[in-house]
Amino acid sequence: MDCIFCKIAAGEIPSKLIYEDELCLAFHDISPMAKVHALVIPKAHHDSLQKAADDPALLGHLLRVCAIVAETLGLADGYRVVTNVGENGGQTVAHLHFHVLGGEKLSEKLA
Secondary structure (H helix, E strand, O other): OOOOHHHHHOOOOOOOOOOOOOEEEEEEEOOOOOEEEHHHHHHHHOOHHHHHOOOOOHHHHHHHHHHHHHOOOOOOEEEEEEEEOHHHHHOOOOOOOOEEEOOOOOOOOOO
């Protein structure tokens, strides 16, 4: 599979790791959209949230990790968690991932 996030999860492509466990990992985004921008991805490939909807345990775990990452990065004063689904939803990598954004006052336009 030619998925960049699968390659990151497999350790084939280096990343600035924030968190890792048996199911997922979190790392800093290389093209940040906010002062702090991390990505949380499952190690197993799922194309999107839509494709992983039948695995509520995994989704719950990923959201819990988003909160851990936010705390680790000092975002207690507020942050945003976003996932994009499909091309029309703005998804650019076809591997489920959550963006953890913060470190500044975020625009309300996308809230």
